[in-house]
Amino acid sequence: VSGASPEPPLLEEQHREESLAARYGLLQRAGGIVAPLLTVVLAFLAGGVVVLITTGSLVKPFETYEAVFKGAGLNWFLPWEMCRDCPAALNLQQTLLIWTTLTLTGLAVAFAFRCGLFNIGGNGQYLIGSIAAVLVAGELTKAIDLPSVPLILLAVVVAMLAGGALAGIAGILKATVGAHEVITTIMLNWIVLWTGSYLFGVGGPFQSDVQASLPVSNDIAEKAKLSVWWGDPILQGLHIGFFVALGALVVYWMTLNRTTLGYEVRAVGHNPEAARYGGISVARNYFLAMAISGMFAGLAGALDVLGWKFRLDLTDIQASTVGFVGIAVALLGRNTAVGVGLAALLFASLQTGTSTRNLDPSIFPPELASNLTLIIQGLIILFVGADLIVLLALRRFRRRSVGSAAT
């Protein structure tokens, strides 16, 4: 192994570590809400053009977006549509279920971002949280009989610890041997994915007792299910986890802005060298930031299992992308609590609105529309990643024009 000889740090090197978080920090101050909004508008325009090309009709893009809007139940907010049990309410419940998940996986990415770390492992942390919740609320109840509330709390806590521990591995590796967190979290994602497939796959140790031929877990105990406060429990109504996610947004804001831990995390995120000179342990904060991030994602997994999935099957495990959508949520939401909440609403609406269950197939085929959602998500991530540059260029341009006007 070559190239390990110590050399004096280069000028570029000194700027290297601060780059990511500092750049996003700047973004927050510089762009305000205009840049993210522009990003979204651009992505939707591109999506509209795709619909236009496929259908060859000028009105179709508008009709499709209207159908997606209705499919997501967002028309419920229009005063003349507001009702308790109409289709709009049912659709909105689905959107808010997804919102709960995406808010938490978004926070999982955002918190690490504020410490200058890129947590791309939201998927694995979400999954290990789901697995833990299924095991506690399903398998453990066979051995120990716990009352409802302690059982739910136990499942949630174990899931959060599992998520936190998984992300913590990446944090420790970053802090001690400097292994890049993007690589380690990607690897951990896939390790959890295949472990989960093993646990609940056909022949696996925790595969269903009643459906021996299906790769699915046992259902969780009836008493472990979260109560539904809006809508019909049988029709996948909205469970109380919604408020937990709301609370998580508040906790996120409080931790970052009103605690010593949050101050240190942000300091490390802005400039690890400066933070170290200021007496802050960079290694400790890398670990803590990752672990807390993982806890948010683990919580998301637990709430999904206890709230509406009630079991895990192989498709859930292998096809889940919530962690990656979380990246989009955090980037678009500029890593702020309010931003994450709003961005999660956007992506949740898109996802529900284009699902086969909710999109009116006479307007636009849902199978196409769900892929359109992926395209729009991709475009938003692409544009968000680049808009800082556009902002910087604009600022430089403005400064230059001011400068030339002065001379």
Next chain:
Amino acid sequence: MSRLPRGWRAVAWAGVLIGIFAALVSLPPIGARSPVFPIVIGLIAMTIGVGSWLRGERRVGIYAILAGLFGFGIGYLGTVSSVGKLEAVVVWGALFASMLRFATPLVFASLGGLFSERSGVVNIGLEGMMLMGAFFAVWGADVTGNWALGLVIGMLAGGLTALVHAFFSVSLRADQIVGGTAINFLALGITGYLFIDIYGTAGTPTDLSTIPDVNLDFLDSIPGVGDFLDDVFGQLNLLIWGAIVMVFVTWVVIFKTPVGLRIRSVGEHPRAADTVGINVYAIRYAAVTTSGVLAAAGGAYLSLGFVDGFGENMIAGRGFIALAALIFGNWRPFGLAAACLLFGFSSALARALQEYSTSIATLFEALPYVLTLIAVAGVIGRSIPPRAIGRPYVKQ
């Protein structure tokens, strides 16, 4: 010859080989039925490992200990398993051929990643570029009726996707990981959209012109090892040979040509490269585009040479395994090829082990990721990335 290991390192490598042999004694064609053999031989390997570890040869010493443990375990399992099952699972010729089939898409994508990352641009969009290659190769072969044109169209599609990545990460200086994530989403959406729009529920046509196999029947007539060679190499897809050739080509390009020197210098120290007159942006654009073309070739092999059709999200994480192989192989062509073979072998073994238990076979799929995690953790020989990786270059 000067590069052969000496002293305790040589002893430790011998320990590794003995450990592997411990696994082999109980498998066909040797097929020892007494557990004593693998246990004793495995213990010898572990003793050698511990000995050389104590004498200062830590890295290979640990390899030897692990190989001893592995040989001990596999060898013991071999002796308790029935002969019939063993002979069904352990068919070396078929296993090696299957290993090559699984490794090929990984090799292409991983070589692609090598070009991009050696020039200093992280490429976690390999998965998406493979997917684009897989779809457009099928579409191209369907439209033109010719697999060669399909392959070219697929590779062009991958190259164009990579060009988007290059534009955002080199020209706009956006974060490269964010860009790669976006590429993966976009590719999934675009291929899924077009697949359903063009082919619908019927799927891709069954009469596609696919990449042919290369028939090497003459191998059979070689005395002694002829049968085995024929089983492994006799009936391989053309692109598998393409992958093997590409490993050598990449090694020559990266380490023996001026172009390779430029790519590496841009990835290690762009400022210095710029000072001597190398166009950093142009090199990075070219390297990233090459990575897309190669990754797409891997995808095209999957869709036109392996499963003969396209399915939504058919790459299923192979782009990330390729990334893992790149890191595991320490950003070197032969290193990554060895890693791809190892990962390919674990996939082949996982398929074969389904004879025993499908669930255990599933667990095997996690092996590449576990090994890579261990490798980046620095427990056994650190992986050292190019120095300027992930950093956009600002020309002054």
